[in-house]
Amino acid sequence: MTYTVAIVGAGLVGERLVSELRRREFPIRELRVLARSARTVEIAGEMFEVGVAEPEAFEGVNFAFFAGTEGEKGAAVQLAEEAISRGAVVIDNGSDFRLDDGVPLVVPEVNEDALEGHNGLIANANCSTTQMVVTLAPLAKAFGLKKVVVSTYQAVSGSGRSGVEALEDGREDVYPKPIARNAIPLIGSIGDDGLSTEERKMVLESRKILSLPDLEVHATTVRIPVHTGHSESVYVEVERDVEMAEVLEAFGEAPGIVFSGDADDFPTPLEAAGDPGTFVGRVRVEGSTINYWCVSDNLLKGAATNAVQIAESLVKARV
Numbered sequence: 001m002t003y004t005v006a007i008v009g010a011g012l013v014g015e016r017l018v019s020e021l022r023r024r025e026f027p028i029r030e031l032r033v034l035a036r037s038a039r040t041v042e043i044a045g046e047m048f049e050v051g052v053a054e055p056e057a058f059e060g061v062n063f064a065f066f067a068g069t070e071g072e073k074g075a076a077v078q079l080a081e082e083a084i085s086r087g088a089v090v091i092d093n094g095s096d097f098r099l100d101d102g103v104p105l106v107v108p109e110v111n112e113d114a115l116e117g118h119n120g121l122i123a124n125a126n127c128s129t130t131q132m133v134v135t136l137a138p139l140a141k142a143f144g145l146k147k148v149v150v151s152t153y154q155a156v157s158g159s160g161r162s163g164v165e166a167l168e169d170g171r172e173d174v175y176p177k178p179i180a181r182n183a184i185p186l187i188g189s190i191g192d193d194g195l196s197t198e199e200r201k202m203v204l205e206s207r208k209i210l211s212l213p214d215l216e217v218h219a220t221t222v223r224i225p226v227h228t229g230h231s232e233s234v235y236v237e238v239e240r241d242v243e244m245a246e247v248l249e250a251f252g253e254a255p256g257i258v259f260s261g262d263a264d265d266f267p268t269p270l271e272a273a274g275d276p277g278t279f280v281g282r283v284r285v286e287g288s289t290i291n292y293w294c295v296s297d298n299l300l301k302g303a304a305t306n307a308v309q310i311a312e313s314l315v316k317a318r319v
């Protein structure tokens, strides 16, 4: 069985979707790339006649990966229903539908079961949330979670091409302050509750993915001048006292986690960039608290890899 696949968006995530679909050998009959304007471009080493994202472009499409912009005028809000009505399953990288009832928000290592009975639209989680829940899931299963406090160190490619231009070319209209040689503790905009958009995503999406609607989560999200790879310092309170050995075992056996138990073998974004895994290091245990550091490529596990894994899960379930 092979599939006709459309990618909406030819930006950083669109490009990684092409490379991940190829690297993971997703069974593709035809691969279409759609964006706002038609052109011929090389994406991940392949030439594409990029088509305009419009309803008719989804005729015959089995899987449509959306990686355009968000909001009322964004690609998913405008076109996801058009794609679904033509028979496609939509996997959306944006935040428009993630918290909607009836829309599964899926990180396959954690909640693949949520795909059952989907209505054609599946949401991919926020990049910093994805790597965090991959690392929280084995702790939840082994010990039970009481409280999570996370601080992030997020790469500029998390803002797409414009974020990279802000770091590399000094583009000034992307972040509220210069990003080069700086750290900006605001990602998105601040709401009435004082949380930034990114912080609210981490709280609400983690609860939905982990099926822990009352989990106490406190997030501080920070943009730093790193090209690719988000890092997180995570503090977790669990339901009972734990030993280091059992925490290392939980991380060591968990799917999707690349883990070295050596205290001085810590992951960094420079090493994680280009790798689809979620790296864990600097684990510390005291009583019922666990501290650790995790790093993952925001464009891969944080976006494209997770989206392709969702499609693979659907293909597997149909067989």
Ligand SMILES: NC(=O)c1ccc[n+]([C@@H]2O[C@H](COP(=O)([O-])OP(=O)(O)OC[C@H]3O[C@@H](n4cnc5c(N)ncnc54)[C@H](OP(=O)(O)O)[C@@H]3O)[C@@H](O)[C@H]2O)c1
Pocket: 008, 009, 010, 011, 012, 013, 014, 034, 035, 036, 037, 053, 066, 067, 068, 069, 070, 073, 074, 075, 078, 093, 094, 095, 125, 126, 127, 157, 158, 159, 160, 161, 162, 298, 299, 302, 303
């Ligand atoms: N970057 C990350 O780490 C990351 C992680 C998780 C999720 N996401 C989400 O993934 C999406 C894409 O992010 P990105 O980093 O790839 O952004 P990007 O580099 O800025 O690229 C955006 C692409 O979307 C296309 N596009 C925008 N509006 C469109 C529309 N209405 N119809 C069709 N195409 C449209 C643009 O087309 P043109 O080229 O024709 O202008 C461009 O190719 C966003 O929703 C983002 O929030 C990003």
